[in-house]
Amino acid sequence: xxxxxxxxxxxxxxxxxxxxxxxxxxxxxxxxxxxxxxxxxxxxxxxxxxxxxxxxxxxxxxxxxxxxxxxxxxxxxxxxxxxxxxxxxxxxxxxxxxxxxxxxxxxxxxxxxxxxxxxxxxxxxxxxxxxxxxxxxxxxxxxxxxxxxxxxxxxxxxxxxxxxxxxxxxxxxxxxxxxxxxxxxxxxxxxxxxxxxxxxxxxxxxxxxxxxxxxxxxxxxxxxxxxxxxxxxxxxxxxxxxxxxxxxxxxxxxxxxxxxxxxxxxxxxxxxxxxxxxxxxxxxxxxxxxxxxxxxxxxxxxxxxxxxxxxxxxxxxxxxxxxxxxxxxxxxxxxxx
Amino acid sequence: xxxxxxxxxxxxxxxxxxxxxxxxxxxxxxxxxxxxxxxxxxxxxxxxxxxxxxxxxxxxxxxxxxxxxxxxxxxxxxxxxxxxxxxxxxxxxxxxxxxxxxxxxxxxxxxxxxxxxxxxxxxxxxxxxxxxxxxxxxxxxxxxxxxxxxxxxxxxxxxxxxxxxxxxxxxxxxxxxxxxxxxxxxxxxxxxxxxxxxxxxxxxxxxxxxxxxxxxxxxxxxxxxxxxxxxxxxxxxxxxxxxxxxxxxxxxxxxxxxxxxxxxxxxxxxxxxxxxxxxxxxxxxxxxxxxxxx
Numbered sequence: 047x048x049x050x051x052x053x054x055x056x057x058x059x060x061x062x063x064x065x066x067x068x069x070x071x072x073x074x075x076x077x078x079x080x081x082x083x084x085x086x087x088x089x090x091x092x093x094x095x096x097x098x099x100x101x102x103x104x105x106x107x108x109x110x111x112x113x114x115x116x117x118x119x120x121x122x123x124x125x126x127x128x129x130x131x132x133x134x135x136x137x138x139x140x141x142x143x144x145x146x147x148x149x150x151x152x153x154x155x156x157x158x159x160x161x162x163x164x165x166x167x168x169x170x171x172x173x174x175x176x177x178x179x180x181x182x183x184x185x186x187x188x189x190x191x192x193x194x195x196x197x198x199x200x201x202x203x204x205x206x207x208x209x210x211x212x213x214x215x216x217x218x219x220x221x222x223x224x225x226x227x228x229x230x231x232x233x234x235x236x237x238x239x240x241x242x243x244x245x246x247x248x249x250x251x252x253x254x255x256x257x258x259x260x261x262x263x264x265x266x267x268x269x270x271x272x273x274x275x276x277x278x279x280x281x282x283x284x285x286x287x288x289x290x291x292x293x294x295x296x297x298x299x300x301x302x303x304x305x306x307x308x309x310x311x312x313x314x315x316x317x318x319x320x321x322x323x324x325x326x327x328x329x330x331x332x333x334x335x336x337x338x339x340x341x342x343x344x345x346x347x348x349x350x351x352x353x354x355x356x357x358x359x360x361x362x363x364x365x366x367x368x369x370x371x372x373x374x375x376x377x378x379x380x381x382x383x
Numbered sequence: 384x385x386x387x388x389x390x391x392x393x394x395x396x397x398x399x400x401x402x403x404x405x406x407x408x409x410x411x412x413x414x415x416x417x418x419x420x421x422x423x424x425x426x427x428x429x430x431x432x433x434x435x436x437x438x439x440x441x442x443x444x445x446x447x448x449x450x451x452x453x454x455x456x457x458x459x460x461x462x463x464x465x466x467x468x469x470x471x472x473x474x475x476x477x478x479x480x481x482x483x484x485x486x487x488x489x490x491x492x493x494x495x496x497x498x499x500x501x502x503x504x505x506x507x508x509x510x511x512x513x514x515x516x517x518x519x520x521x522x523x524x525x526x527x528x529x530x531x532x533x534x535x536x537x538x539x540x541x542x543x544x545x546x547x548x549x550x551x552x553x554x555x556x557x558x559x560x561x562x563x564x565x566x567x568x569x570x571x572x573x574x575x576x577x578x579x580x581x582x583x584x585x586x587x588x589x590x591x592x593x594x595x596x597x598x599x600x601x602x603x604x605x606x607x608x609x610x611x612x613x614x615x616x617x618x619x620x621x622x623x624x625x626x627x628x629x630x631x632x633x634x635x636x637x638x639x640x641x642x643x644x645x646x647x648x649x650x651x652x653x654x655x656x657x658x659x660x661x662x663x664x665x666x667x668x669x670x671x672x673x674x675x676x677x
Contacts, residue, residue: 098575118578125579131572135594135675144590145580196580 048109048122048199048232049074050095055104057090064090066256067104072200072234073248077226079235081243082253082279088236091253092202095234096125109199121200124193128205130185132177138164138188139173145196163191166225183214190222194229203235207242219245240280244268252276270372274379277304277372283336285372286310286346294319295368301382304372307336308349313363320363321346328358339364425653428646439647445631449651451543452628455618456611456659459547463607464600466551467558474559475566492556500620503549507535507621535621542622549617554610558603565599566592594674597667604663609656628652 050072057065065087072078080088093099095106097118106113113121124145132141142163146156164170167187177185186206193201207215207222223246226233237243243250244264251261252275260272264280271277277285290301313320323341328350335350337357346364350357373382397404439445474485491499507514510532520527535541569591577587593600615629626634628648636645 096575096579098578118575119581119583123579125576127572127576129570129572131570131576133573133577133591135671140675144577144582148577148581148586192576192580202579 049076050200050232050234051105051107051110052091052095053105053107055091055094055106056102057087057094057099058102063102063256065094065101068253068256068258070251070258070261072232075230075232077223077233077235077246077248079237079243079247079250080253081237081240081250084238086253087256088238088253089204092125092204092234092236095121095200096123096202097121098125122198123200123202124196124198125202126189126193126204126206128208130177130189130206130209132185132188132192134177137174137176138169138180141177141188142191142195145192149196159195163195166194166228167191182210183218186210186218190225194231198231200232200234203233205237206235208237208239215242222246241282244280252279254279270381271304272381274302274304274374277374277381281306283307283347288321288341288343288346290373290376292343293321293371295366295371296373300376302374302376302379304374305346305366305370306372307347309366309370310346310348310364311351311366312337312339312348312357313365314360315363317363317365320365322361322363325357325360325362422653425646425650428643429650431643439644440651444626445648448626448628448631448648451539451618451625452612452614452655455543455547455550455614455627456608459550459611459614460604460608462547463551463554463558463611464603466555467562467603468596468600470555470559471562471566475563488559489556491553494553496553496616497620499553500546500549500617503545504536504620507545509534509536536624539622539625543618543625546614546617546621549621550611550614553617554607558607561599561603561606562596565596569595589674594671597671597674601664601667604667605660608659608663612652612656612659 050070052068052070055065055068055070056063068087068091070078080091082088090099094101095108097113097116101114108121108123133144136144139160142160143156146159151159160173164173167190169184169187169191172180172184177188180188186209189206207218210218219242226246235243235246247264249261249263250267252259252267252272254275260267260276262270267276267280271280271285274287278287285304285306288303288305289299290296290303291299293303296303321341323339323346326338326340326345329336329338337348337350339346339348339362341364348364374380375382470488474481474488506512509515512535514535515532516522517525518528519530519532533541535545573591574587577591582590613629614627615633618625618627619630619633623630628651632645632648632652635641635648
C-alpha cells in the first residue's frame with residue numbers, strides 16, 4: 047500500500063503532448079480511476095507510473111520516493127493490461143507464479159501465494175490449463191491474480207474489463223470492487239467507460255487532451271461537473287445542453303445550460319418557464335424509460351416517471367427546477383458557481 | 384435405385400469439392416514425380432548388382448565421410464541458429480536506418496554459393512593468400528601471429544572449419560528471417576508485463592523469447608540440418624581432400640562411375656536426415672518443457 051503523487055507530469059511523443067502537465071495525488075488504499083475518451087492520455091499516464099514510458103518532464107512519487115529513474119522492476123507496482131498479456135506458453139499456475147519466481151521466492155511461499163490467488167479468484171481446477179484453454183473472464187482473472195500475488199504497493203489496471211462481453215463485464219466490475227475492499231491496495235484504474243468509473247472509484251479524474259479536467263468522487267463530479275466536457279461525459283444518457291437564451295429561467299446568451307435527463311419534468315399544458323418541444327421516441331431500459339423530445343435546439347432526453355404513459359408525437363413543455371440547472375460559461379466552458 | 388443414388392451422390396461430392404481437388408492434383412503430381420519416383424529409382428539403384436550397399440557402409444572412405452558430415456551438421460546447424468538469433472535480436476529493434484541494415488544482412492544469400500566458396504578459397508590460399516599475408520604480419524596494422532604460412536586446405540580441421548564458416552555466412556539470412564518473424568509475433572505487452580513483474584533482460588529472454596521462439600527454432604534446426612547433411616558446394620571447393628557424404632556422392636558418380644554406390648550413399652543421407660529431424664524435434668520439446676516450467 048502506498049500513495050502515488052504525480053507532479054507536473056508531461057509526456058510528449060515528438061511534438062504532441064499525450065500527457066500535459068498532470069498533477070494528481072492518489073491516496074493510500076484508494077481506488078482512483080482515470081477516465082476519458084480514447085487518446086486523452088490516461089493510458090500514457092498509467093504507463094508512466096508503471097515505468098513503461100519515460101516522462102518528458104515532471105516527477106512521479108510512489109510512497110514519497112521519486113521513481114522517475116527507477117525501471118518498472120524496482121517500482122513495486124503490478125499492472126494488468128487490456129490484452130491481459132498472459133504468457134501463452136505457461137499454464138495458469140506458471141503464469142501466477144512467474145513474478146514470484148523472478149523475485150526468488152521459495153517453493154513453499156510460491157505455492158502458498160498461488161493457492162491464495164487461485165482461491166481468491168475462483169480459478170480452482172484450472173491450474174494446469176493454458177491461457178488459450180480459458181474463457182475471457184478466466185483469463186482476466188489470471189491476469190489480475192498474477193499482479194496480486196506480488197503484493198504490489200500500487201496496482202495499475204489498464205482497461206482490464208473492456209475485452210469482456212457486457213454481462214461478464216458487470217460481474218467482474220462487482221468482483222473488482224469487492225476485491226479492493228478485501229485487499230485495500232492502492233489502485234489506479236484506467237477506463238473510457240464512465241459507468242465503470244462511476245461504480246468502481248473512490249475518486250475519479252476526468253481527462254481530456256492530456257489534461258485532468260476534474261478530480262473528485264463520482265458523486266461530486268456528477269453533481270457539480272467542473273465544465274461542459276465533464277458534464278457531458280459523465281452520466282448516461284448524457285446531460286442535455288441548451289443555449290442560455292432559450293431557457294426562460296436563465297435568459298443569458300453568454301451561458302450554456304446543462305440539464306440532466308432526470309431533472310426535467312414534462313407538462314402537456316403550457317408552462318411559461320418551460321421549453322416547448324414535440325415528443326419523438328421513447329427508449330425503455332427496463333427500470334427506466336427515456337423520452338427524446340424534439341426542440342428548436344435539437345433532441346433533449348428526459349427520464350420518464352413510472353406513471354407516465356406513452357407520450358410519442360405530442361406537443362409538450364419541459365421544465366426543471368432552477369437549482370437543478372448547471373450553468374457554464376459559453377466561451378470557456380467552465381462551471382459558473 | 385440405390386446404385387444410381389450412390390453414384391449421383393458421389394458425383395455431387397466430387398462437384399462440390401472440385402476446387403479442392405483442382406488444387407490437390409498439381410501438388411500430388413509434384414510430390415509423386417519428384418519424390419516417389421526419385422525414391423524408387425534410388426532404392427532400385429542401391430539394391431542393384433551384388434549389394435554394393437554393405438561393402439560400401441563398411442568401407443573406411445564412407446565411414447570417414449559420414450564422420451565429417453556429422454561434424455559439419457553438428458557444428459554448422461547450432462552455429463547457424465546462434466548467429467541467426469543474434470542478428471535477429473540485433474535488427475528487431477527499430478532504429479534509424481534499420482531497413483538498410485536488414486537489406487545489408489540479406490546480401491550473402493544473393494551471392495551464388497559457388498562464388499562465395501571460391502572467394503573464400505582465394506582469400507585463404509596457400510602460401511600467398513591475403514589472410515596468410517595478414518597473419519604473417521605483412522601489413523603494419525595487424526600483429527604477426529604465425530611464422531610460416533598456414534596451409535588451410537591441407538588440414539582437415541581448418542579446411543572443414545572454413546567450409547562451415549562459409550556455409551554459415553551464406554545461409555545466415557534464412558535463419559535470421561525466420562527468427563525475426565518469430566520475434567515479431569511475440570506481443571510487446573508480454574515483455575512489459577514481465578518487466579512490471581520484476582523480470583530483467585536475461586529473464587525475459589529465458590522465460591519469454593526463447594520458449595516462444597521454439598517453433599521457429601525447430602524449423603531452423605530441421606531445415607538447416609537437412610541442408611548441412613546434404614552440403615556439397617563449400618566442402619567441395621574448400622576441402623576437396625576431405626570429402627563429406629555430399630561430395631562422396633559426386634565422386635562415386637562422376638569419378639568412379641558407380642551410380643549404384645552413389646545412390647546408396649544418397650539413401651543413407653535420406654535416412655540420416657529423417658533421424659536427425661526426429662532427434663531435433665524431441666530435443667526441442669524437452670528444452671521447451673524445461674524453460675516453461677516456473
